[in-house]
Amino acid sequence: MKEAKYLGSPSEILKKIPKTWIFLLAIQICIPFVTSNPYYLKIFVIFYIYAIFAMSWDLIGGYLGIVSFGHALFFGASAYTTAILNVKLNWPPLLNFPLSILCSLVIALIVARPTMRLKGHYLALVTFAFPAITTNIFFAFPDFFGADIGITGLSRLSGSRTIDFYVAFVAVWSIYFILRKIINSDTGLILRAIQCNEAAPISCGIDIAKVKLKMFIISGMFAGVAGFLYAHVIRIVEPTNLEVHMAMQAVVMCIIGGVGTLSGAIFGAVVVTIVNEFLRVIEQYRILIFYLLILMIVLFLPKGLKWYFDSLCSTVGRGLKRVIS
Amino acid sequence: MDVIAKLVVYSFITGSIYCIVALGFSLVFGVANILNLAHGVFYMISGYLVYSFFVMTQNMYTAIPLAVIGTTLFGALTYLTIHTVIDSPFKTLLATFAIGGAISEIIFIVYGVSTYGIPNIIDGSFMILGVPVVKQAFLSAVLALFVLSGFVFFLNKTDLGRAMRAVAQNIEVAKLAGININRVKFFTVVVAAFLASVAGVFYLPLQSLHPNMWMNVTIISFVIVVLGGMGSIKGIIASYIIAFSEYATTLSFAEGSYVKTGVYLLIMIIILMLRPQGLFGKYLGPLEVKI
Numbered sequence: 001m002k003e004a005k006y007l008g009s010p011s012e013i014l015k016k017i018p019k020t021w022i023f024l025l026a027i028q029i030c031i032p033f034v035t036s037n038p039y040y041l042k043i044f045v046i047f048y049i050y051a052i053f054a055m056s057w058d059l060i061g062g063y064l065g066i067v068s069f070g071h072a073l074f075f076g077a078s079a080y081t082t083a084i085l086n087v088k089l090n091w092p093p094l095l096n097f098p099l100s101i102l103c104s105l106v107i108a109l110i111v112a113r114p115t116m117r118l119k120g121h122y123l124a125l126v127t128f129a130f131p132a133i134t135t136n137i138f139f140a141f142p143d144f145f146g147a148d149i150g151i152t153g154l155s156r157l158s159g160s161r162t163i164d165f166y167v168a169f170v171a172v173w174s175i176y177f178i179l180r181k182i183i184n185s186d187t188g189l190i191l192r193a194i195q196c197n198e199a200a201p202i203s204c205g206i207d208i209a210k211v212k213l214k215m216f217i218i219s220g221m222f223a224g225v226a227g228f229l230y231a232h233v234i235r236i237v238e239p240t241n242l243e244v245h246m247a248m249q250a251v252v253m254c255i256i257g258g259v260g261t262l263s264g265a266i267f268g269a270v271v272v273t274i275v276n277e278f279l280r281v282i283e284q285y286r287i288l289i290f291y292l293l294i295l296m297i298v299l300f301l302p303k304g305l306k307w308y309f310d311s312l313c314s315t316v317g318r319g320l321k322r323v324i325s
Numbered sequence: 326m327d328v329i330a331k332l333v334v335y336s337f338i339t340g341s342i343y344c345i346v347a348l349g350f351s352l353v354f355g356v357a358n359i360l361n362l363a364h365g366v367f368y369m370i371s372g373y374l375v376y377s378f379f380v381m382t383q384n385m386y387t388a389i390p391l392a393v394i395g396t397t398l399f400g401a402l403t404y405l406t407i408h409t410v411i412d413s414p415f416k417t418l419l420a421t422f423a424i425g426g427a428i429s430e431i432i433f434i435v436y437g438v439s440t441y442g443i444p445n446i447i448d449g450s451f452m453i454l455g456v457p458v459v460k461q462a463f464l465s466a467v468l469a470l471f472v473l474s475g476f477v478f479f480l481n482k483t484d485l486g487r488a489m490r491a492v493a494q495n496i497e498v499a500k501l502a503g504i505n506i507n508r509v510k511f512f513t514v515v516v517a518a519f520l521a522s523v524a525g526v527f528y529l530p531l532q533s534l535h536p537n538m539w540m541n542v543t544i545i546s547f548v549i550v551v552l553g554g555m556g557s558i559k560g561i562i563a564s565y566i567i568a569f570s571e572y573a574t575t576l577s578f579a580e581g582s583y584v585k586t587g588v589y590l591l592i593m594i595i596i597l598m599l600r601p602q603g604l605f606g607k608y609l610g611p612l613e614v615k616i
Contacts, residue, residue, distance in 0.1 A: 067415050114598045121360040121414050125547050126597060129590040132544065136587030140580045244540070251419065288430035294423040298416050299409065 028169060032162045041161040045233050047273040048168035049226050052175055054253035054265035056222035059179055061251065062260035063188065064215055065195035066115075069247050070127035071223055073111065073134060074104040076242020078224035079231035083151040084144075086232075093157055093232050101224045108220025112213050128244060135239050150238035157232040168229055175222055179262055182218070191215065252294055258304025267306040328576060330454045336572050338458070340565035341466040342528045343549060345473055347564050349517030350546035351553075355493045357510040359411050362421040363403055365542030366428050367518045371396040371525030372534045373432055376443050385446055393522045400518020404511050411510070425539050433536040440533040465527035472523050476516075477558065489513055541586065548593045554603025563604060567592075 031044060053075060060066045078100035085091045085099065115126050138145040145151070157164045182188055193201045194208050201208050231237050240246065249272065256271050257264025275293070279286040301308065350364045374395045378388035403424060410416040445461040452458070480486035488509045491499040500506060532538075549567055553560020567589050574585045596603065 067418070069418075114594050117601070118597065121354070121418070122551070122597070122601075124414070124418050125360065125544075125551075126594065128544065129594060133587040133590050136584050139583035248422070255419070284434060285430075288427055288434065291423045291427040291430060295406075295420060295427065298420045298423065299406070302410075302416070 104224030365539030
């Protein structure tokens with residue numbers, strides 16, 4: 001039996017956590033005390049949901065190299081499950097949570113079966129297919145799924161925006177630390193090996209199909225968490241929630257922050273949320289600007305904005321240090 | 326019996342159009358190794374161009390050549406925009422998707438969401454096998470097959486066509502033989518845009534024109550390429566199968582027109598699971614599908 005590693009007393013553990021982390025988390029905890037404006041709190045909650053979604057994409061897209069454009073399917077599946085249960089059967093959100101996560105898990109299993117054998121272009125295009133098929137099914141049964149309009153009138157996640165905020169806050173950071181744990185473990189090493197060269201882990205006797213499937217399911221589950229929160233915060237579930245455009249948002253966030261870095265996904269979520277809110281003024285051009293932003297980043301800033309931001313920060317920091325000393 | 330005749334005639338006409346749309350897509354995929362998600366935009370934009378030129382000149386016979394030229398130029402522009410990133414499949418997909426989305430949004434802003442009708446070149450209809458067929462549809466199918474045979478001639482008899490086939494078969498050997506790879510890739514995209522625009526200007530008068538149609542066209546092209554098999558001109562026959570499946574679902578039940586996309590995508594997924602090389606493609610190995 002493996003012996004549990006002694007981590008040290010709580011105060012020692014606290015010392016191991018980098019100070020910047022404590023600082024960032026503390027700032028976020030304080031936000032509801034500073035402002036109780038529901039609009040700002042809602043923006044923060046949406047930012048957290050996007051961050052969860054982007055991180056879940058990053059696990060398979062960035063680390064495993066499975067570029068999926070159908071990731072919104074898991075997001076939408078869980079959102080629709082909770083919406084149907086909530087509106088038609090009047091079940092409370094807390095009861096729907098495990099069921100909706102189970103639903104995205106099952107759908108991830110179904111999608112994984114044919115896609116895991118493919119690579120590159122084929123893989124990407126097949127992932128396009130699944131959301132399209134699902135939307136078709138929704139349109140074939142308009143009474144049940146609400147067709148174009150979707151399902152409206154979901155109950156709130158909780159009574160107040162402040163509690164919503166803390167729920168999303170806990171969800172995003174616990175998912176972040178779980179994913180970080182996965183990526184820094186041996187599994188993470190295997191993931192990066194698979195992305196670089198599939199033959200290498202196979203020759204070491206690793207069952208890569210199993211690893212891929214596991215990661216796909218974990219990723220789908222976390223996307224499901226995001227979808228569940230989204231459904232109860234926005235309180236409308238539409239077919240657009242599981243279409244390509246939604247999946248592209250996750251991809252874009254990861255590209256903005258740099259593919260294959262969890263913090264990059266969060267950074268991207270910040271940028272996209274801010275850009276989205278600012279562009280509400282020119283609503284008509286919002287999507288156009290969004291697409292042009294993708295094009296510019298892909299063509300001219302392949303490393304992602306976060307890389308340039310970090311190098312800028314470190315340059316400024318070094319300059320400051322020199323000035324001080 | 327009547328239904329079967331209807332199915333055969335309509336799927337022949339639509340299939341011929343899909344042929345040249347998917348041919349361009351397959352060519353770009355095979356030769357330049359670009360999965361061009363903006364391919365549907367070539368088809369769509371030719372319709373909008375023909376409409377605009379028609380409004381300007383009030384003459385279809387000048388509007389059609391202008392629209393074809395415009396779309397071809399747009400194809401050239403697309404290649405020039407993305408040619409720096411075509412080595413990476415991921416970036417190519419994103420860049421072409423972004424181009425497609427941006428163009429569709431621009432069209433949305435300029436023309437609005439309302440659909441436009443393009444006038445037919447010839448009006449009226451006649452009977453084939455007891456099925457009424459619009460003359461314009463028949464004309465477009467015949468023209469599509471004519472362009473297709475012209476293209477096969479181009480691929481076999483001209484230097485550029487032979488260079489394209491060489492690059493598709495083995496890029497290293499083609500380089501050694503002194504073929505300018507980038508030039509060939511450029512012309513491949515241009516030819517693909519030309520083929521799509523020919524399909525668009527003649528067939529779009531029969532469809533309604535709206536800014537979101539491009540993704541559907543791209544998906545249809547991709548399904549045809551998967552079904553027919555990579556890198557085989559023969560595989561384009563699969564476009565008739567897809568057209569047939571579409572009409573079969575539309576005619577068989579009421580919600581058919583919503584479900585048809587799902588049906589052919591399901592066909593594609595089954596084919597990819599059972600026979601990843603497609604119906605006419607070469608065997609590519611048990612696990613790997615050529616990237």
